[in-house]
Amino acid sequence: MKILSIAVPCYNSQDYMEKCVNSLLKGGEDVEILIVDDGSKDATAEIADAYEKKYPTIVRAIHQENAGHGGAVNTGIANATGLYFKVVDSDDWVDEDAYHQILDKLKEIVGGSRTLDMFISNFVYEKQGAKHKKVMRYTKQLPQNEIFTWSDIRRFTKGKYLLMHSVIYRTKLLRECGLQLPEHTFYVDNIFVYKPLPSVNTMYYLDVDFYRYFIGRDDQSVNEKVMIGRIDQQIKVNKLMVDEFNLWKITNRKLRGYMFNYLEIITVISTVMCIRSGTDENLEKKRELWGYIKRKDLRLFHHLRNGILGQSTNLPGRGGRKISIAAYKITQKVVGFN
Numbered sequence: 243m244k245i246l247s248i249a250v251p252c253y254n255s256q257d258y259m260e261k262c263v264n265s266l267l268k269g270g271e272d273v274e275i276l277i278v279d280d281g282s283k284d285a286t287a288e289i290a291d292a293y294e295k296k297y298p299t300i301v302r303a304i305h306q307e308n309a310g311h312g313g314a315v316n317t318g319i320a321n322a323t324g325l326y327f328k329v330v331d332s333d334d335w336v337d338e339d340a341y342h343q344i345l346d347k348l349k350e351i352v353g354g355s356r357t358l359d360m361f362i363s364n365f366v367y368e369k370q371g372a373k374h375k376k377v378m379r380y381t382k383q384l385p386q387n388e389i390f391t392w393s394d395i396r397r398f399t400k401g402k403y404l405l406m407h408s409v410i411y412r413t414k415l416l417r418e419c420g421l422q423l424p425e426h427t428f429y430v431d432n433i434f435v436y437k438p439l440p441s442v443n444t445m446y447y448l449d450v451d452f453y454r455y456f457i458g459r460d461d462q463s464v465n466e467k468v469m470i471g472r473i474d475q476q477i478k479v480n481k482l483m484v485d486e487f488n489l490w491k492i493t494n495r496k497l498r499g500y501m502f503n504y505l506e507i508i509t510v511i512s513t514v515m516c517i518r519s520g521t522d523e524n525l526e527k528k529r530e531l532w533g534y535i536k537r538k539d540l541r542l543f544h545h546l547r548n549g550i551l552g553q554s555t556n557l558p559g560r561g562g563r564k565i566s567i568a569a570y571k572i573t574q575k576v577v578g579f580n
Contacts, residue, residue: 244274245348246326247413249318251278251311255332256285258456263293265335267300272345275301276318281308312423312430319416325352326361327413329406329434333456334368340450344410347448356389359415359442363452365407370458377451378408384447391443392497403504406431407453415441428472429479432508436483439501440492470519473512477531480512484535489542506546509535 248266252259259277266275275297277290290303306317315329326348330336344363351358364379383396419441423430469476483505492498509531516528536543 244324245272245345245352246328246410247274247276247318247322247324248328248330249276249278249315249322250330250332251280251314251318252282252286252290252332253280253308253311253314254282254284254286256282256289259286259289259332262330262332262335263301265338265341266330267297268338269341269345271299272349273300274322274324276321277301277303278314278317279303279305280310280314281306308426310424310426310428310430312427312433313425315423315430315434316425319413319421322413324413326410327416328410329431330453334407335454335456336452337450337454340448340452343450344448344452347446348410351389351446356444357412358389358444358446359412360438360445361410362404362408362445362447363410363450365405365453365455366451368454368456368458370456378402378405379449379451380404380408380447381449384445386447386449389444389446391445392494392500395496395500398500398503400503401507403500403507404435405455406434407455409435411438411442424478424482427478428475432479432504433482433486436501436504437486439497440487466515466518469511469515470524473515473519473524473527476512476515477527480508480531481534483508484538484542488539490539502545505542506549509546 246269248269250259250262250266255262263275263277266273275293277293279287279290287303287305290301290305293301294303302321304317304321306313309316318329319327340363344361348358348361362380362384364377367376367378369375380402383398383402384390385394416438419438421434421437423433487501489498489501489505492501512531513528516524516531532543532547535546
């Protein structure tokens with residue numbers, strides 16, 4: 243059995259997917275690479291088939307009608323045979339040395355007596371043109387060189403959170419927790435990370451810069467203009483995350499606190515994108531989102547609204563919105579995201 247299955251969702255990815263797949267092939271026979279061609283209209287399917295033909299014991303090319311990023315990830319999970327599962331987007335890549343360290347550690351853990359639910363590593367914002375590349379690492383938040391639980395973690399500061407790029411989940415756990423991402427929807431990577439968290443009991447953190455998260459394509463989903471154009475999908479994901487759990491019933495205080503922080507970040511992003519658009523229509527969508535949260539869970543609403551991020555993004559009037567945008571721009575520079 244393979245140690246690690248890696249799903250690579252691809253839609254019209256012919257121009258950059260080879261860099262991604264070539265970096266993953268360096269994992270050798272320990273990995274299974276699932277190239278999910280999500281109804282591409284360019285040469286993506288042919289490139290995927292060529293990889294499968296050349297590396298039949300490592301690569302599988304899967305072709306499906308377009309279902310969006312979430313649908314491609316769902317297909318990856320359904321077809322994975324590895325003990326652990328990771329998603330690598332087709333315009334990203336991984337670091338070879340970190341890759342081998344992760345595989346070695348996973349094999350060591352699999353051979354031990356404890357079951358590991360989630361493996362965590364660092365990711366790098368490979369922002370085009372940036373002189374300084376921000377690394378998201380967790381040395382101050384997570385224990386190292388040991389399997390640990392939620393009770394062992396330290397406080398996650400604002401702007402410090404686990405993304406899809408950070409995590410490798412146990413494949414069986416993803417299936418048992420019922421993870422099914424919505425199709426034809428962007429930003430579902432947040433659900434991919436968020437929904438399994440209460441099912442996670444054991445974790446391991448390796449301080450290596452594994453995942454390289456490319457930022458720079460004009461059509462990229464995290465491009466600010468693109469996000470504003472897709473604000474309805476961002477809000478949809480935000481609401482699904484609100485609906486997913488009654489966080490007050492999560493008994494582990496540190497897990498509950500982390501999930502609150504994650505939901506706060508997603509809600510702030512939704513709010514700021516609505517403000518950044520400058521349209522009355524999207525300002526109404528911002529009000530509707532907060533109203534939705536208030537109706538669903540009044541206690542959660544007050545928790546999110548009265549935090550420093552909630553307050554700073556809900557200042558009244560045009561002047562307040564200018565301050566919110568200024569705070570967002572400062573955060574962009576400090577954290578390093580798009």
